[in-house]
Amino acid sequence: MDDDAPRRTVPIKLDVPEQRRGDLHQTKAQFLHCANRTSEWAWRYDDYCITSKSKAEDTLYDDLREETDLTANLVQKGIRRAIQAVTGGVEKLKKGEKTSQPHFDSWSVVYDKRSATFNADHATLSTPNGRVTAEYVLPPVDEREDTPFGQYYESDDWDASSATLQYDEQEGTFFLHVTLKNPDYEVDGTERQEAELPDDHEKNGTVLGVDLNVTGALAVTSTGAFIGSADYLNHKRDQYEQRRGKLQQTGTRSAHLTIKSIGSAFSEWSLDWLHNRVNDLIAEAHNADVDGIIFENLDYIRENIANGSKFQQWAYTKFVELIQYKVESTALFVDFVNPAYTSQRCSHCGFTHEDNRDDKQFACQDCGYEANADYNAAKNIANRYCGYIHRGQKSRGGWATSQLALKSGTLNVNGDYTPTELLG
Known part of the structure; x- marks a missing residue:
């Protein structure tokens, strides 16, 4: 799927079992550890900053796997989040703007299809203690049509590609901000079309x-x-x-x-x-x-x-x-x-x-x-x-x-x- 495809983000409230909430908090803590360790390693203001994702992964991946209980994919996501922030900082420095080493402390974890599954009414999320199944908190079916969930998430035209898990501390509620892509986008004014299939053939x-x-x-x-x-x-x-x-x-x-x-x-x-x-x-x-x-x-x-x-x-x-x-x-x-x-x-x-x-x-x-x-x-x-x-x-x-x-x-x-x- 092309990275230039249109995207939509759909926030979904999650019903997380009480006994598994701690697993998600633990995931966040270890994910941010990966990001901050990477940022500390990559940010070299007096020398030069490292903005290569592959170089960061080659250097830090094994150590972070030892230091955390996260899956390989979540460790990589933590590294890449930091490198993306460092790259943004470098761009600011080139423009003469003041900035400092990125630091991550807000509650968030980045997931994709290798560390999560996005189902019709629930998601499963990787944690250090196995996958957590969280049901979606949704309005009745007949009231979803005009909501982002009904317009995009439930549409066959949009595919869930990644998500950011966040936590509202005041409400004590987890939210999954799911990013969806549309593969049938326009390139130079021409809409991409699926190959025509017989009427009795399903896309598989x-x-x-x-x-x-x-x-x-x-x-x-x-x-x-x-x-x-x-x-x-x-x-x-x-x-x-x-x-x-x-x-x-x-x-x-x-x-x-x-x-x-x-x-x-x-x-x-x-x-x-x-x-x-x-x-x-x-x-x-x-x-x-x-x-x-x-x-x-x-x-x-x-x-x-x-x-x-x-x-x-x-x-x-x-x-x-x-x-x-x-x-x-x-x-x-x-x-x-x-x-x-x-x-x-x-x-x-x-x-x-x-x-x-x-x-x-x-x-x-x-x-x-x-x-x-x-x-x-x-x-x-x-x-x-x-x-x-x-x-x-x-x-x-x-x-x-x-x-x-x-x-x-x-x-x-x-x-x-x-x-x-x-x-x-």
Whole structure:
């Protein structure tokens, strides 16, 4: 969607559950910490100010991730808010105007589609303690037509792209100021038109489901791509731990220095390995011509291996963070679904039973469908997201429906299969 598209901002009052209000206040405090730390680093009045977003992120991102419990996207938003303010300050200095280092203390948090979902009657907002679901406080349906919510938010012509969360301290009320864009805007007097579609064809989007694993392939997609080897990653970690253990037994200063050296080398190697696997997954998404990449909820992933290796938890989380970071400048998006029973459900007929899965093999006890268990789970992840859209949840890009990418085509939630050769 073009950055020059017309925009409208719609303020929406939120009904936040009492027990989750503190999570939003915590998010604000950590978000402003990211912005102020960045402003302090970037504002160098006696030398020169840093106005490069990429340079700021390269320098500060890892530290701010350590200092806060925010998601990758919110940390990036905090950095970028500060750099934007610093850039404005530099422009004032060039004009000979007086100004000072930007400081952020007003109650606000910036969200976009990677850290929030904007639904028909509620929003979900990322916090350090998981997502908060907040219902919209709206007038009756028959009274909305002449309100900004009815004119823009509920209109198919406008798409929610981002929002700023604010808090009215006097009323004790949260407000979400949602920014919407209109993709059908005029360029040089000519209105942009969607490609004409048959009357019975709905505008839709396609998503790639991804199942992450502790053993076998690190990531398996709904198109049948097996990306990376979790077993190999774990093997390299075990090799490092074994060598570190032997050096610790030695107990010499030289051994201690060697431990630090090999630890640093392994950290660099593992991060580089994950970067390469991320590139493989993004390439698969582009090859499949999808709009979004769908994972299981990260909270579940952490719980699923809570008793396992901290390294595995880190690898899972870092892999998804890198995906989110790398797609931010592209048309792709990342989203998450509830993972309940995705490993036990048959992606072919929908029958769910714990006996369907035996380690890496899936064999439906009802219809007889057989497949790799992780591939079956990846299809279920994508199909569940499509189901959300089918049931009326507000989609990315204003889709009417959604479909999942398969090995040789697409499948919508109604079970209608389209071969690859007919997609072009």
